[in-house]
Amino acid sequence: MWWPAYKKLRTLVAIGGLLAVLGGQEVYAIARSTPSRPAAGGASASSAAGVVKLGGIDYVDAAAFGKKAGLKAVWIKAGERLSLRSDTTRVDLEVDSREVMVNGVRVFMGEGARLHKKTVRISKIDAERLLLPIVRPASVTAAVPQLRVIALDAGHGGRDPGKENKKLRVNEKTFTLDVVKRAEKLLTQQGYKVVLTRKSDTYAELGDRPAAAARAGADLFISVHFNAVAANVERVSGTETYTMTPQYQRSASDSTRDSMDAIANPGNVNDHWNALLGYHMQRAMLADLKTSDRGLKRGRLAVLRLATCPAVLVEAGFLSNTSEAKKIATAEYRQKIADAIADGVKAYAAALATARK
Numbered sequence: 001m002w003w004p005a006y007k008k009l010r011t012l013v014a015i016g017g018l019l020a021v022l023g024g025q026e027v028y029a030i031a032r033s034t035p036s037r038p039a040a041g042g043a044s045a046s047s048a049a050g051v052v053k054l055g056g057i058d059y060v061d062a063a064a065f066g067k068k069a070g071l072k073a074v075w076i077k078a079g080e081r082l083s084l085r086s087d088t089t090r091v092d093l094e095v096d097s098r099e100v101m102v103n104g105v106r107v108f109m110g111e112g113a114r115l116h117k118k119t120v121r122i123s124k125i126d127a128e129r130l131l132l133p134i135v136r137p138a139s140v141t142a143a144v145p146q147l148r149v150i151a152l153d154a155g156h157g158g159r160d161p162g163k164e165n166k167k168l169r170v171n172e173k174t175f176t177l178d179v180v181k182r183a184e185k186l187l188t189q190q191g192y193k194v195v196l197t198r199k200s201d202t203y204a205e206l207g208d209r210p211a212a213a214a215r216a217g218a219d220l221f222i223s224v225h226f227n228a229v230a231a232n233v234e235r236v237s238g239t240e241t242y243t244m245t246p247q248y249q250r251s252a253s254d255s256t257r258d259s260m261d262a263i264a265n266p267g268n269v270n271d272h273w274n275a276l277l278g279y280h281m282q283r284a285m286l287a288d289l290k291t292s293d294r295g296l297k298r299g300r301l302a303v304l305r306l307a308t309c310p311a312v313l314v315e316a317g318f319l320s321n322t323s324e325a326k327k328i329a330t331a332e333y334r335q336k337i338a339d340a341i342a343d344g345v346k347a348y349a350a351a352l353a354t355a356r357k
């Protein structure tokens with residue numbers, strides 16, 4: 001018992017860490033000054049800044065990132081799972097996984113966490129544009145957006161019914177409009193000016209939706225949708241939230257890279273605030289609806305790509321799943337979805353307020 005622990009201690013000290021064994025858990029705090037590491041195929045300047053290139057991608061030390069964000073690094077399982085914690089925040093990372101649990105909410109990073117020289121690393125873009133805005137919005141250097149006008153976008157409409165459950169004779173476009181109208185009431189009561197991209201069963205081009213929001217001076221864009229799958233319909237259910245994929249990253253559904261990843265889109269101006277918004281929206285949906293957590297994901301969906309303000313797309317539930325579709329078909333449950341959207345906005349607004357201080 002002592003010898004392996006001692007060996008591990010020596011190794012961690014050697015890489016600039018201080019190891020303590022507390023209640024069976026190995027806790028390490030990183031040294032105050034980052035030791036110089038050999039440049040791993042990168043310039044020595046980036047090595048000094050603690051950045052290493054792994055597979056062509058800039059990675060930073062997860063523990064050092066945590067320290068800057070006021071979080072302490074704790075191994076859950078040495079070399080495999082690392083937790084970054086404070087009294088109020090918990091970020092659980094897993095080596096070789098893009099999934100990270102942030103305060104119990106599933107979040108998909110653009111790149112998997114990696115173990116490099118016994119140190120857990122996360123991509124620089126995920127650290128700066130996904131995790132930092134969520135765990136410490138006050139540390140984001142990008143200008144904090146105002147929040148007065150909210151655009152609500154009911155997915156589909158008119159000749160586009162969206163997803164359908166033919167057995168139950170229900171479709172997406174009807175429910176998205178109903179939820180949006182309920183959310184409009186709640187957000188108006190909260191004092192926001194609310195605009196809708198469609199107010200009736202009409203068709204609107206995808207590009208026209210963020211354009212209408214921009215014309216109305218929207219500070220926030222919320223698109224409401226319902227999901228469906230073609231196979232395993234009764235096994236797939238739950239809630240997922242999308243925000244725009246940052247430049248140079250893969251969308252959650254992509255296992256490989258493509259040339260489109262390098263393009264900067266209008267929606268990327270708000271990467272930081274998109275992350276904060278998406279997290280609070282997914283968290284509020286899960287808390288209010290008690291649905292299964294399919295995660296905060298990123299995708300280059302047209303309405304998110306073209307949005308000029310922080311934007312989110314909520315897939316509240318699956319119409320292909322009989323029991324979930326039956327719930328969604330009730331006015332009571334759709335009111336709950338609207339309540340969750342309003343709660344998500346409230347939490348996002350509170351987080352923005354901490355960033356403004």
Ligand SMILES: [Zn+2]
Nearest residue numbers: 155162225226
């Ligand atoms: Zn849809």
